[in-house]
Amino acid sequence: MRRLYALFLLASSILSPLKIYCQSDEDMLKSIFNETLTNGRSYEMLDYLSNEIGGRLSGSPEAAAAVEWSRQEMMSLGFDTVFLQEVMVPHWVRGEKEVVKVINSDRLGTFDLTACALGNSVGTGDLGVVAKIIEVDGIESLRKLGRKNVEGKIVFFNRKMDPTHISTFAAYGGAVDQRVFGASEAADLGALAVVVRSMASNNDDIPHTGTLIYKEGVKKIPALAISTNSANLLSKSLKAEPDLELYIESHCQMLPDVLSYNVIGEIRGSSKQGEYIIVGGHLDSWDLGDGAHDDGAGCVQSIEALRVLQSIGYKPKHSIRAVMFMNEENGLRGGLKYAELAKKNQEKHLAAIESDRGGFTPKGFTLVGSEAAKAQLLNWRPLFETYGIYDFGKPGGGADIGPLEEQGTVLIGFLPDSQRYFNLHHTTADTFDTIDKRELELGAASMAALVYLIDKYGIDGKN
Ligand SMILES: [Zn+2]
Incomplete structure (x- = not known):
């Protein structure tokens, strides 16, 4: 039974x-x-x-x-x-507060952007970095520009998280490569530093940090995130005055x-x-x-x-x-x-x-x-x-x-x-x-x- x-x-x-x-x-x-x-x-x-x-x-x-x-x-x-x-x-330690400033613009004046160093980044040291800026919407467009357009400049990665993705993680995944690999890609072409649009769904003044990975054998250059509002402002300013310069200063280091x-x-x-x-x-x-x-x-x-x-x-x-x-x-x-x-x-x-x-x-x-x-x-x-x-x-x-x-x-x-x-x-x-x-x-x-x-x-x- x-x-x-x-x-x-x-x-x-x-x-x-x-x-x-x-x-x-x-x-x-x-x-x-x-x-x-x-x-x-x-x-x-x-x-x-x-x-x-x-x-x-x-x-x-x-x-x-x-x-x-x-x-x-x-x-x-x-x-x-x-x-x-x-x-x-x-x-990795962040050190003193970072500075990112638009300078040497006769028409627009001098103003600060809200920024923070990306995790694992090297710092600029006390002297900072001053250079002209080249804006790109991702790694592919950076590569197309080639060394002649990038060397000696600060690369500004400005790809947005795509708001049409219902999954915010899909939007993040579609934009985050510029934060993770952008510094080495830019350094490969002779850039001095990178600033990256924050990986954010909204527009505000808060910068988003996050990890970067340096490619073996490529010079390590400083990398910072700027807030989405700052990224929009910088992009607009560059359209008005393409020759403006950026001053960046960061004190982070890897111990x-x-x-x-x-x-x-x-x-x-x-x-x-x-x-x-x-x-x-x-x-x-x-x-x-x-x-x-x-x-x-x-x-x-x-x-x-x-x-x-x-x-x-x-x-x-x-x-x-x-x-x-x-x-x-x-x-x-x-x-x-x-x-x-x-x-x-x-x-x-x-x-x-x-x-x-x-x-x-x-x-x-x-x-x-x-x-x-x-x-x-x-x-x-x-x-x-x-x-x-x-x-x-x-x-x-x-x-x-x-x-x-x-x-x-x-x-x-x-x-x-x-x-x-x-x-x-x-x-x-x-x-x-x-x-x-x-x-x-x-x-x-x-x-x-x-x-x-x-x-x-x-x-x-x-x-
Ligand atoms: Zn987590």
């Missing part, structure tokens, strides 16, 4: 998986959301990380404080184990690498201890704001996801980890180290979820994985629709979890409503006061819910 019943269960789970889990999973998700929205800790944690510790660029004392804080926070929550992974990180850490909290699995589901964000942030959205939100949501599952008494089969990755912003060393150690220690990572698109209202989850994994994720969508979360399965993972892909890990990106994200991203405006408690908590709950479902059913045909 029992065998017959087991056979019946097996048959119905093949024929109609939804019917088998529907009721109890709905209840479980309700418990997860209720616990997060009534006893949630993510907002309080983010308040501390943002306001007491603040901006925490890799290698800084603030980054070290964030490591210690998150370790203690997860220990106080009573996770089974909390540990650190050593990782050497770059240590020797520093020892830092990924911070990991773990709830041990009951029957599949050696298999992992991880949920994470990056603990480092840029130095200008307090990194509340990028990516303090992702860190506290990850810790909260584990806290909630523990608090409602859920005992996972797989081991579940909250991972605070170090150095996503200007090196990705933490993400690379995590994957390296997972491989070395033969930890099988079933799935990795990353929240790094801001602490806004959840919309869904993106995925990098097999068709089977995508089908499984889509199969769970009805459970989330009650919570207004419906956008499942578009391609995308996360920078820090990316290196796990080659180990067969299913990568999942938390997808909030990011329409306002690029007004704040990498700026002085990315601060805790722009965080909405309820939106942050809904995100944390949705991540916890997905961890629960992956733990219970597996993903990609693996369980």
Whole structure:
């Protein structure tokens, strides 16, 4: 009789998986959301990380404080184990406030533009750089101009984020190459420095920093971002007076690498201890704001996801980890180290979820994985629709979890409503006061819910 019943269960789970889990999973998700929205800790944690510790660029004392804080926070929550992974990180410092000034213009006079150095950039030193400007709308048009038009000048990259993309991340992706690679492309043609239009969806006076990568063997030249308003003004001024000059001054520098850490909290699995589901964000942030959205939100949501599952008494089969990755912003060393150690220690990572698109209202989850994994994720969508979360399965993972892909890990990106994200991203405006408690908590709950479902059913045909 029992065998017959087991056979019946097996048959119905093949024929109609939804019917088998529907009721109890709905209840479980309700418990997860209720616990997060009534006893949630993510907002309080983010308040501390943002306001007491603040901006925490890799290698800084603030980054070290964030490591210690998150370790203690997860220990106080009573996770089974909390540990650190050593990782050497770059240590870039901004130094004194940057200056970008339009000068030597008889008709327009002298005026300041709002600017900040790009991360990893060399500085100009005390003497600054003075030169004429050549405006381009991206790397391709720079190359077409050739050395004769670029040598001895400051290159002004002025491509906008395309507002017709509904995904602001697609707009960012379409413009960010000039920020990342523009300096070396310009230096290759003899430019003295570059200024780059901020990667922003809006027009204002706030410059957006972000990482640049120098090409090996090419002279390192200073690179700064100017605000979108300043970029518009500069472009207009150049049309009126093409021979005007720019004075730029920055004092940033790259110091020797520093020892830092990924911070990991773990709830041990009951029957599949050696298999992992991880949920994470990056603990480092840029130095200008307090990194509340990028990516303090992702860190506290990850810790909260584990806290909630523990608090409602859920005992996972797989081991579940909250991972605070170090150095996503200007090196990705933490993400690379995590994957390296997972491989070395033969930890099988079933799935990795990353929240790094801001602490806004959840919309869904993106995925990098097999068709089977995508089908499984889509199969769970009805459970989330009650919570207004419906956008499942578009391609995308996360920078820090990316290196796990080659180990067969299913990568999942938390997808909030990011329409306002690029007004704040990498700026002085990315601060805790722009965080909405309820939106942050809904995100944390949705991540916890997905961890629960992956733990219970597996993903990609693996369980
Ligand atoms: Zn980020």
